[in-house]
Amino acid sequence: SARFGLAYNESNAESTRVEQRMRINITGIATTDAGVKFEARFRLESNEDSSNAIAGRGPGAAGFAVSYEGLRVDVGNVSDVIDSGDVVDYYGYGIGLTALVEHNTPFYGNGLPIGGFGAGDQDTTTVKARYTASGFTVAASYSETRAQAAVTTTDSAGDTTVTTAAVAATDEFQIGAGYDFNGTTVGAAYGDDDAAGEFWVATVSGSFGQFGYSVIVGDADAFADVAVGASMNYEISSATSIQALVADGANDADATYGVGFKHSLGGGVTLKGGVASDNGNTLADLGVALSF
Amino acid sequence: SARFGLAYNESNAESTRVEQRMRINITGIATTDAGVKFEARFRLESNEDSSNAIAGRGPGAAGFAVSYEGLRVDVGNVSDVIDSGDVVDYYGYGIGLTALVEHNTPFYGNGLPIGGFGAGDQDTTTVKARYTASGFTVAASYSETRAQAAVTTTDSAGDTTVTTAAVAATDEFQIGAGYDFNGTTVGAAYGDDDAAGEFWVATVSGSFGQFGYSVIVGDADAFADVAVGASMNYEISSATSIQALVADGANDADATYGVGFKHSLGGGVTLKGGVASDNGNTLADLGVALSF
Amino acid sequence: SARFGLAYNESNAESTRVEQRMRINITGIATTDAGVKFEARFRLESNEDSSNAIAGRGPGAAGFAVSYEGLRVDVGNVSDVIDSGDVVDYYGYGIGLTALVEHNTPFYGNGLPIGGFGAGDQDTTTVKARYTASGFTVAASYSETRAQAAVTTTDSAGDTTVTTAAVAATDEFQIGAGYDFNGTTVGAAYGDDDAAGEFWVATVSGSFGQFGYSVIVGDADAFADVAVGASMNYEISSATSIQALVADGANDADATYGVGFKHSLGGGVTLKGGVASDNGNTLADLGVALSF
Numbered sequence: 001s002a003r004f005g006l007a008y009n010e011s012n013a014e015s016t017r018v019e020q021r022m023r024i025n026i027t028g029i030a031t032t033d034a035g036v037k038f039e040a041r042f043r044l045e046s047n048e049d050s051s052n053a054i055a056g057r058g059p060g061a062a063g064f065a066v067s068y069e070g071l072r073v074d075v076g077n078v079s080d081v082i083d084s085g086d087v088v089d090y091y092g093y094g095i096g097l098t099a100l101v102e103h104n105t106p107f108y109g110n111g112l113p114i115g116g117f118g119a120g121d122q123d124t125t126t127v128k129a130r131y132t133a134s135g136f137t138v139a140a141s142y143s144e145t146r147a148q149a150a151v152t153t154t155d156s157a158g159d160t161t162v163t164t165a166a167v168a169a170t171d172e173f174q175i176g177a178g179y180d181f182n183g184t185t186v187g188a189a190y191g192d193d194d195a196a197g198e199f200w201v202a203t204v205s206g207s208f209g210q211f212g213y214s215v216i217v218g219d220a221d222a223f224a225d226v227a228v229g230a231s232m233n234y235e236i237s238s239a240t241s242i243q244a245l246v247a248d249g250a251n252d253a254d255a256t257y258g259v260g261f262k263h264s265l266g267g268g269v270t271l272k273g274g275v276a277s278d279n280g281n282t283l284a285d286l287g288v289a290l291s292f
Numbered sequence: 293s294a295r296f297g298l299a300y301n302e303s304n305a306e307s308t309r310v311e312q313r314m315r316i317n318i319t320g321i322a323t324t325d326a327g328v329k330f331e332a333r334f335r336l337e338s339n340e341d342s343s344n345a346i347a348g349r350g351p352g353a354a355g356f357a358v359s360y361e362g363l364r365v366d367v368g369n370v371s372d373v374i375d376s377g378d379v380v381d382y383y384g385y386g387i388g389l390t391a392l393v394e395h396n397t398p399f400y401g402n403g404l405p406i407g408g409f410g411a412g413d414q415d416t417t418t419v420k421a422r423y424t425a426s427g428f429t430v431a432a433s434y435s436e437t438r439a440q441a442a443v444t445t446t447d448s449a450g451d452t453t454v455t456t457a458a459v460a461a462t463d464e465f466q467i468g469a470g471y472d473f474n475g476t477t478v479g480a481a482y483g484d485d486d487a488a489g490e491f492w493v494a495t496v497s498g499s500f501g502q503f504g505y506s507v508i509v510g511d512a513d514a515f516a517d518v519a520v521g522a523s524m525n526y527e528i529s530s531a532t533s534i535q536a537l538v539a540d541g542a543n544d545a546d547a548t549y550g551v552g553f554k555h556s557l558g559g560g561v562t563l564k565g566g567v568a569s570d571n572g573n574t575l576a577d578l579g580v581a582l583s584f
Numbered sequence: 585s586a587r588f589g590l591a592y593n594e595s596n597a598e599s600t601r602v603e604q605r606m607r608i609n610i611t612g613i614a615t616t617d618a619g620v621k622f623e624a625r626f627r628l629e630s631n632e633d634s635s636n637a638i639a640g641r642g643p644g645a646a647g648f649a650v651s652y653e654g655l656r657v658d659v660g661n662v663s664d665v666i667d668s669g670d671v672v673d674y675y676g677y678g679i680g681l682t683a684l685v686e687h688n689t690p691f692y693g694n695g696l697p698i699g700g701f702g703a704g705d706q707d708t709t710t711v712k713a714r715y716t717a718s719g720f721t722v723a724a725s726y727s728e729t730r731a732q733a734a735v736t737t738t739d740s741a742g743d744t745t746v747t748t749a750a751v752a753a754t755d756e757f758q759i760g761a762g763y764d765f766n767g768t769t770v771g772a773a774y775g776d777d778d779a780a781g782e783f784w785v786a787t788v789s790g791s792f793g794q795f796g797y798s799v800i801v802g803d804a805d806a807f808a809d810v811a812v813g814a815s816m817n818y819e820i821s822s823a824t825s826i827q828a829l830v831a832d833g834a835n836d837a838d839a840t841y842g843v844g845f846k847h848s849l850g851g852g853v854t855l856k857g858g859v860a861s862d863n864g865n866t867l868a869d870l871g872v873a874l875s876f
Contacts, residue, residue, distance in 0.1 A: 002320055002332035004356045004367055014438060018417045020368045022332040022354035024318055026608055026628070028586055028876035033850030038874050040586035040606040042630050042640055044318070046334050046354035046369075048417070053440065053459075054369055055413035056334055056351035059640035062606035062630035064588045066872075075588055076604045077630075077638055121639035125602045125632070146598060148637065157743040159449040167637075266325030288358075290330050292320035294612055294624035296648045296659055306730060310709045312660045314624040314646035316610055336610070338626050338646035338661075340709070345732065345751075346661055347705035348626055348643035451741040558617030580650075582622050584612035 005097050005273075005287010019098055019287055020054060022046045023119070039065040042077075045119035058119035070132045078126050079116030080141040080174050080191075086130045087139050087178030087187035088203040090114070092214040092231035093243045095258035096274025100283040103216050103229030104201075106250035110222045111196045113143065113172050123148065123167045135180040137187075143172045170194040176201075183207060197221030210235035216247075223250040239264040243274070254280040268292060297389050297565075297579010311390055311579055312340045315411070318351070331357040334369075337411035350411035366420045371408030371433075372466050372483075378422045378431040379470030379479035380495040382406070384506040384523035385535045387550035388566025392575040395508050395521030396493075398542035402514045403488045405435065405464050415440065415459045427472040429479075435464045462486040475499060489513030502527035508539075515542040531556040535566070546572040560584060589681050589857075589871010603682055603871055604638060606630045607703070623649040626661075629703035642703035654716045662710050663700030663725075664758050664775075670714045670723040671762030671771035672787040674698070676798040676815035677827045679842035680858025684867040687800050687813030688785075690834035694806045695780045697727065697756050707732065707751045719764040721771070727756045754778040767791060781805030794819035800831075807834040823848040827858070838864040852876060 007019040027041035044058040061077035074084075082090050092103035107114070128141035147169035152160045176189025184206035192198045199220030206213060212233040219226045229247030236242060240263045248255040260274025268291035275284040299311040319333035336350040353369035366376075374382050384395035399406070420433035439461035444452045468481025476498035484490045491512035497505065504525040511518045521539030528534060532555045540547040552566025560583035567576040591603040611625040628642040645661035658668075666674050676687035691698070712725035735748035760773025768790035776782050783804035789797060796817040803810045813831030820826060824847045832839040844858025852875035859868040 002330075002354070002356065004332075018367065018419070020354060020356060020417070022320065022334055022356075024320070024351075028606065028608070028874060030852040030874040030876050032853045036849070036853070038586075038853055038872060040588075040874060040876075042606055042608075042628070044334070044336075044351045044628075046351055048368075053413065053415045053438070054353035054417060056353055058351060059608075059628045059630055059642060061638035061640055062586065062604060064586065064604060064606075075602065076632075121637065123637045125604070125638060127602070146637070153745050153747070155447060155451075155739060155743040155745040157449065157451075157741065159447040159451060159739075159741075159743060161445050161447040161453070161745070163445070265328065268322035269324045269328070269330055288330060290320060290322040290332060292322050292332075294622075294646065294648065296624075310659065310711070312646060312648060312709070314612065314626055314648075316612070316626075316643075336626070336628075336643045338643055340660075345705065345707045345730070346645035346709060348645055350643060447739060447743075449741065449743075451739040451743060453737050453739040453745070455737070557620070560614040561616045561620070561622055580622060582612060582614040582624060584614050584624075 001289070001291055003097055003272075003287055003289040005285060007098055007285040007287075008283060010282040017048060019285060020046070020048045026059070034068075036066060036068045039067075041117075043117070043119040060117075060119040061122040063117050072130045074126070074128045074130075076125060077117055077122045078128060080114060080126055080128060080143055080172075081139045081176045082114045082174055082189050082191065082201055083116040084128065084130070084139070084141075086128075087137050087176035088189050088201050089185065089187070089205045089214045089216070090201060090203070092203075092205075092216060092229065093212070093233045093245065094231075095243055095245055095260035095276050096283075097272040097285040097287040097289060100260070100274055100276040100285060101245060101247070101256050101258045101278050103214060103231040103245055103247050104218075104227075105256045105278055106227040106229065106247050106252045107201075107218065107220075110220065110250055112191075112199055112220060112222065113170075113193045113196055114174075114191070114199075137178045137180075138176070139189075140175045141173065145170045145172075168195070172196075199223075220250070225249045225251075229256075239266075245276075252279040258283075293581070293583055295389055295564075295579055295581040297577060299390055299392075299577040299579075300575060302574040309340060311577060312338070312346060314338045326360075328358060328360045331359075333409075335409070335411040352409075352411040353414040355409050362424045364422045366418070366422075368417060369409055369414045370418050370420060372406060372418055372420060372435055372464075373431045373433045373468045374406045374466055374481050374483065374493055375408040376420065376422070376431070376433075378420075379429050379468035380481050380493050381477070381479070381497045381506045381508070382493060382495070384495075384497075384508060384521065385504070385525045385537065386523075387535055387537055387552035387568050388575075389564040389577040389579040389581060392552070392566050392568040392577060393537060393539070393548050393550045393570050395506060395523040395537055395539050396510075396519075397548045397570055398519040398521065398539050398544045399493075399510065399512075402512060402542055404483075404491055404512060404514065405462070405485045405488055406466075406483070406491075429470045429472075430468070431481075432467045433465065437462045437464075460487070464488075491515075512542070517541040517543075521548075531558075537568075544571040550575075585873070585875055587681055587856075587871055587873040589869060591682055591869040591871075592867060594866040601632060603869060604630070604632045610643070618652075620650060620652045623651075625701075627701070627703040644701075644703040645706040647701050656714045658710070658712045658714075660709060661701055661706045662712060664698060664710055664712060664727055664756075665723045665725045665760045666698045666758055666773050666775065666785055667700040668712065668714070668723070668725075670712075671721050671760035672773050672785050673769065673771070673789045673798045673800070674785060674787070676787075676789070676800060676813065677796070677817045677829065678815075679827055679829055679844035679860050680867075681856040681869040681871040681873060684844070684858055684860040684869060685829060685831070685840050685842045685862050687798060687815040687829055687831050688802075688811075689840045689862055690811040690813065690831050690836045691785075691802065691804075694804065694834055696775075696783055696804060696806065697754075697777045697780055698758075698775070698783075721762045721764075722760070723773075724759045725757065729754045729756075752779070756780075783807075804834070809833040809835075813840075823850075829860075836863040842867075 178187025258276025470479030550568025565578035762771030842860025
């Protein structure tokens with residue numbers, strides 16, 4: 001997939017940048033005679049950064065999956081329970097080309113270890129299991145970060161420089177359950193991390209005709225307040241939709257909100273844009289997303 | 293694509309090397325219902341270097357393109373007007389397996405910012421637009437390099453080392469026009485760069501039966517003299533051609549010249565070789581180029 | 585291809601790790617009208633390391649091949665005579681998911697330059713030629729490592745740090761011959777390296793019905809004793825086989841031995857596991873290997 005366009009971030013020294021990202025996942029699949037499906041994948045990616053330099057990276061660490069009927073196990077550089085969307089709708093309807101804000105935006109910057117697959121290397125190995133039957137889903141994940149000593153160099157005068165910081169050992173787990181009934185999905189997940197403490201997330205999402213909604217509530221040891229968010233999507237036509245979002249809480253001083261649109265041009269090309277305020281910082285973007 | 297063989301460079305400590313290069317472009321394409329074509333691509337590459345170590349790199353920064361009828365816009369890690377060949381034939385007929393010399397060889401080493409897509413990262417984002425109608429082409433490009441602070445490390449004694457040099461902000465634009473009539477193409481382009489100053493290039497190219505030619509002339513603030521070059525191609529048979537080239541000027545003390553051949557073995561395999569003198573330095577190569 | 589599972593190494597600080605590897609070779613092929621086949625390839629890879637961090641690398645240095653009837657020439661980041669298996673069975677039947685031990689295990693750690701293609705960069709360019717006719721194979725390889733100066737940085741106090749170690753120039757060649765008759769293959773190869781001195785390897789391998797065997801013997805200037813090894817494979821059924829291995833000598837204090845199994849689940853998925861003792865160090869693994 002790829003996307004490019006313009007993005008504005010009030011807080012950057014150069015507030016406008018040319019947004020440009022390309023991602024390729026390389027996935028290998030093998031299925032046993034008994035129907036157990038094995039997958040392995042890694043990602044190649046190119047991205048702009050805030051200063052407009054553009055850089056490729058990857059292949060990243062690989063993620064693996066085994067699935068059979070209602071059961072799926074993921075191993076390696078893979079999503080944990082909350083990031084995966086197995087039982088909760090952690091991200092909701094994002095705003096704009098680059099998901100300027102999502103309904104979980106207040107969760108960020110608070111040290112929560114929630115995360116998933118990417119094009120980078122990983123200090124953490126995650127194992128996640130999910131089981132689905134009759135609309136009911138349960139999932140559990142365990143993520144282990146092993147301690148690694150700092151890498152240092154020593155110069156001709158005997159002075160040392162840390163070139164790679166030490167990594168502390170941490171363990172984290174998440175468990176959750178979700179249920180799907182008549183187009184409404186409810187779910188909750190709880191996690192506990194050696195370093196970041198406890199946290200939980202609950203979501204309700206669904207749709208009525210052209211109107212879709214998702215609501216999130218969560219708390220964590222690291223939060224001053226409960227975090228709440230809601231996002232909605234309205235299908236104006238078969239090609240065009242608008243999104244709106246509001247979120248607040250955790251350690252944010254100001255509310256987060258935004259509006260955006262998506263318009264399909266067919267053939268996997270979608271025009272997207274939005275404006276948002278992220279805890280008082282103004283963001284905007286406009287561009288095209290390519291699906292290939 | 294790939295190429296391998298032997299290459300000789302008089303000025304290297306080890307003058308002969310095993311030339312070995314492999315390139316893979318990964319391109320994603322999506323076309324809207326209205327026929328607008330979007331593309332994104334990045335490159336993986338492996339190359340020998342002058343000391344015979346061989347190293348892969350990439351994925352590099354991505355380049356994007358939007359095209360519709362006579363209009364094409366490129367964004368990101370992409371060619372500028374002169375490099376793209378949209379309006380001028382900047383490279384002409386190269387000599388040998390590795391393009392030992394090209395008719396623009398005197399342009400190099402003078403700080404001109406002309407360049408294009410590759411497997412590396414980029415500090416510069418380029419936007420180029422080209423419009424073609426009835427054999428007439430106009431093109432303009434703008435390349436912005438944003439300032440980036442140096443990256444430094446500090447050791448245990450408080451001494452600092454610059455690990456990534458600072459990048460200065462520069463802006464550059466190029467404009468050009470070309471016209472194609474009865475197999476003859478003429479074109480000119482002008483550019484202005486904050487750091488390198490002004491420069492221009494004009495070319496005439498065409499063919500008479502089996503004989504093809506290309507002539508280039510250009511000047512720049514950075515040049516002591518006008519740079520001129522001419523290259524030709526002669527198709528001896530459907531499979532075999534010879535090339536010859538001469539160029540001089542800019543800040544070169546000596547003329548650059550060379551002769552080479554290409555012989556197709558079918559199936560995308562071409563035997564190529566050449567000898568050349570680049571501003572007094574002798575070069576030669578021989579090998580196969582693979583198209584895949 | 586990919587593999588994942590659990591691996592145990594008694595000598596690691598964290599003795600058990602989640603084994604996880606994915607490899608993708610990208611190969612370009614072009615065949616001339618006369619039937620000469622040219623290939624170029626490089627590799628992308630992700631791997632865990634002993635501390636459980638998982639990291640991708642590549643594309644590595646490229647390898648090239650030209651083949652025509654019984655002749656094949658490899659150039660670049662490619663196997664030498666012994667690693668290639670052209671004339672000797674250097675690895676035999678490996679034990680377990682990760683080839684915990686192979687019948688040449690005592691050869692390792694003694695500075696022998698035997699090696700092949702991988703996802704990394706290379707300081708060495710190898711050229712290998714192989715000719716096969718009527719079951720008889722001869723092969724020769726030459727590997728040149730060019731001298732490279734150390735890369736150093738200088739800090740604000742004038743102290744220097746070596747960031748990339750110097751590489752010493754070395755030359756190495758290997759020659760060998762093998763013969764295949766009635767299902768039995770015998771072969772021998774000899775090599776000489778500027779730095780590591782002389783070394784030779786001889787193998788006999790074959791099969792009787794479901795039973796396959798391979799025996800290796802070799803010596804080197806760097807070895808205190810002759811190294812010997814034997815490995816066997818027994819096909820219990822069309823899907824299941826067991827392997828056993830013993831090896832000793834070179835500079836090892838203790839014998840190396842192991843037993844393992846492979847069980848095909850169909851569709852390119854194979855369950856593999858094994859236990860081994862490598863010169864006194866206990867190893868074990870269990871997991872699945874995916875072929876794609």
